[in-house]
Amino acid sequence: MASVADPSTALHGDALDAYLDHVETIFDSDDEEAQPLDWPARQSAASERMDQQAMQPDDLDQLRRIYRLWSMSGQPARALAAVQQHQERLLGDLSHTAQRDAAVTMAMMQADAAEDIRELPREQYHSVVHHAMQAVDQWGAQGDPDRAWGFLARHAQQAQAFDLQEQILRKQHQYKSQQAERASYRAWDDAVLATRLGAIEAAKGNPTSARDFGHYAFAKLQQPGAGQDIDTNDWLRLADDIVTLAPDTVASYSEWTLASLPADASPGTRRDTLAQLARLHAHSLHRQGQLDAAIAKGLEGRFALVQDADDAMSATLIEWLLQAGRLPEAAHMAFESALHSRGTSREAACRHALAHLGESAGAPYWALTLMAASGEAELAEFLPEGMEPEQAFAHYGAIVQQQTPNHPLWRLLQGNHLFEADRHAEALPLLEALSELPQYANGELTYRLFVARARSMGLQAALKTPYIRTDAGSWNYAMGVRMDDDWPLKEALNIAGDALPDDWPYDELLRWTKHYYEAGQARFEHWFATGQGSYKDGDIHDYSMLCNNLAIKYRYNDENYDAALALHAKGIATSPFAEHYNGILSTYIDTDNYPQIIAAGEQLWHYSRENGYSRHSPSDYFPKVAYALYQQGRNVENSIWLERLDEWWNALDGDDQRESRHDYLSSLLNQLDYYSDTHGAEVLPRLQALLPELRERKNAYLLRRAGDAMQTSGTRQQAMQLYQDAQRFSADSHPDERKRLEDSIAELAPKLGKGTSSNAADSSKPWWKFW
Numbered sequence: 001m002a003s004v005a006d007p008s009t010a011l012h013g014d015a016l017d018a019y020l021d022h023v024e025t026i027f028d029s030d031d032e033e034a035q036p037l038d039w040p041a042r043q044s045a046a047s048e049r050m051d052q053q054a055m056q057p058d059d060l061d062q063l064r065r066i067y068r069l070w071s072m073s074g075q076p077a078r079a080l081a082a083v084q085q086h087q088e089r090l091l092g093d094l095s096h097t098a099q100r101d102a103a104v105t106m107a108m109m110q111a112d113a114a115e116d117i118r119e120l121p122r123e124q125y126h127s128v129v130h131h132a133m134q135a136v137d138q139w140g141a142q143g144d145p146d147r148a149w150g151f152l153a154r155h156a157q158q159a160q161a162f163d164l165q166e167q168i169l170r171k172q173h174q175y176k177s178q179q180a181e182r183a184s185y186r187a188w189d190d191a192v193l194a195t196r197l198g199a200i201e202a203a204k205g206n207p208t209s210a211r212d213f214g215h216y217a218f219a220k221l222q223q224p225g226a227g228q229d230i231d232t233n234d235w236l237r238l239a240d241d242i243v244t245l246a247p248d249t250v251a252s253y254s255e256w257t258l259a260s261l262p263a264d265a266s267p268g269t270r271r272d273t274l275a276q277l278a279r280l281h282a283h284s285l286h287r288q289g290q291l292d293a294a295i296a297k298g299l300e301g302r303f304a305l306v307q308d309a310d311d312a313m314s315a316t317l318i319e320w321l322l323q324a325g326r327l328p329e330a331a332h333m334a335f336e337s338a339l340h341s342r343g344t345s346r347e348a349a350c351r352h353a354l355a356h357l358g359e360s361a362g363a364p365y366w367a368l369t370l371m372a373a374s375g376e377a378e379l380a381e382f383l384p385e386g387m388e389p390e391q392a393f394a395h396y397g398a399i400v401q402q403q404t405p406n407h408p409l410w411r412l413l414q415g416n417h418l419f420e421a422d423r424h425a426e427a428l429p430l431l432e433a434l435s436e437l438p439q440y441a442n443g444e445l446t447y448r449l450f451v452a453r454a455r456s457m458g459l460q461a462a463l464k465t466p467y468i469r470t471d472a473g474s475w476n477y478a479m480g481v482r483m484d485d486d487w488p489l490k491e492a493l494n495i496a497g498d499a500l501p502d503d504w505p506y507d508e509l510l511r512w513t514k515h516y517y518e519a520g521q522a523r524f525e526h527w528f529a530t531g532q533g534s535y536k537d538g539d540i541h542d543y544s545m546l547c548n549n550l551a552i553k554y555r556y557n558d559e560n561y562d563a564a565l566a567l568h569a570k571g572i573a574t575s576p577f578a579e580h581y582n583g584i585l586s587t588y589i590d591t592d593n594y595p596q597i598i599a600a601g602e603q604l605w606h607y608s609r610e611n612g613y614s615r616h617s618p619s620d621y622f623p624k625v626a627y628a629l630y631q632q633g634r635n636v637e638n639s640i641w642l643e644r645l646d647e648w649w650n651a652l653d654g655d656d657q658r659e660s661r662h663d664y665l666s667s668l669l670n671q672l673d674y675y676s677d678t679h680g681a682e683v684l685p686r687l688q689a690l691l692p693e694l695r696e697r698k699n700a701y702l703l704r705r706a707g708d709a710m711q712t713s714g715t716r717q718q719a720m721q722l723y724q725d726a727q728r729f730s731a732d733s734h735p736d737e738r739k740r741l742e743d744s745i746a747e748l749a750p751k752l753g754k755g756t757s758s759n760a761a762d763s764s765k766p767w768w769k770f771w
Contacts, residue, residue, distance in 0.1 A: 110132065150172060
């Protein structure tokens, strides 16, 4: 075997890559016989394999692989040593510019490894961070210094190297201040630096200096100076940092934050901001030891806000309630978190439930919490040792029965358990407990109760039962979405066949769908107006999506166009997304409102370009806009929309172009037809260029629309030839399309022989140069 210590036997080049490939299979293989499946065993096997062979990387890529495999093996010290061993040699092989990039990369690798070495002396960690600072300093503006400085600031904080952390933060701020594109963010950058320097002072035990930095940051937001971009989101982002440093600012900070809202801010936006500020107040009160006041204020902010990544607020409140000795309230909240599987709070709920399981205060909700969580794979750590989820469910269910026999929530959980086992008839009477528990009726449980009814009594009969009340805006929205989706419901009811049954109750399902959307709208708007409601009344994006869905029902099913437009306006004001603009355009198309079609088309086009819209299909609405322009005597503007069609088309990749070619041609021919009425001479060359492809496609509709455009841009004879070509391929066309083609031929035939017809306007430049 080669000596690990002997460089002459070290692997390099292709041999080293092959060896590292072999080590990687230890982590990647799913073959239980070839490799142990548990992670610690794999780490041990990989570490042993890496230790058997000296390695001499030829370049930074190979060094990265060695570093990564040592790190994956749980050996950060070996990863650090590998970089330190080879960096000087590898840097010497590079050009000056490449050296700077590689030096930063290797410095960051060392900092990451040092962080993971528990026994590393603090002085050595400091040294690694300081070395990385030097590398970034020498890097200049070549790479991404802002990201690099932020990375190192975290490492310096982790190492408690406060002097280095301050230097890093000031260097990062200096770099930002030199960037011309950040000229409007100088006040923001100054405020951020102040909060971070204040946090360092607090960590060093200097509360007065920390408070001064907090006040400085607050003042920067209050008086940012001319040309500075500070909005409500900025105030909210720095709120906790500033108020933590300077608790005396909490009241005035909230006032300034609310004052920063635009005058036309929607009720939902304002309520969302108030809920965030309630959380700010709650944490400030708790730091001051005012526990009951903190809980009361925290409850004002305990809503599922759109920016939340998890339910950390409930986890915090459960902890505070326990600190206050309010165990029954804590137990209720814990059960809610587990039942609805809310991230972060469900883990806290289970941890506290285990700790208080045997206590009467809060019973039976501690056991109900664990019963509800027993089937969650992510919560397996809270199962009793040696128990499978099924056994744990029965175990905790028995405790509930001992504490409070036949509790309605026990019945609900039992019914849900039976439903998941496809025992719908047995589940139904137990799930019906939900009818009396609307505060727990989330969208999934509500849908399951409906499905259980329908499986037991039939869909038609289930639709005649009372609505299942659910006390949350987002739950109503979720239930509306489920009732609006026919095929998953058919599958849930185990109805055979590849088509919906002939007696599928569309109207009754629509009634249920609209009921839940309308109930959800009322729930959300009650919270907006009062601040009172349940946890799932707080997601303003759910509200916006609900508005969009309900607007579609009003427009498409009820022809209630004013109500549809009002809902789209509410959604845009609260949490805008492209479907609202599409819905507005569709409403104006349905009502033949030509001026508004043009304006709404403009909105949809620009919003989609600036914000993205995965389902954006210009070919669907450009012809409508083109016709509206034609009707309004603004035909010259159609040149702009032709340019936009080509812009959209040219941005598609090859696969999307092949898939969308028919739609593109359809839109193009419609637009050319309308534009040709006043600009036929400009349309004709482009139309003629399309003819070979159109004849090859043998599509009657495309050929007919080309004939329509040819009447005003070319000759009647050419138009008739296209109509006749279309007629040869019209056998499979819809009867309406065949009728339109026959009418076009009948209308044109008498005109033949009376000269060509062309209304093409004279122009000094072609249409595609207009804009």
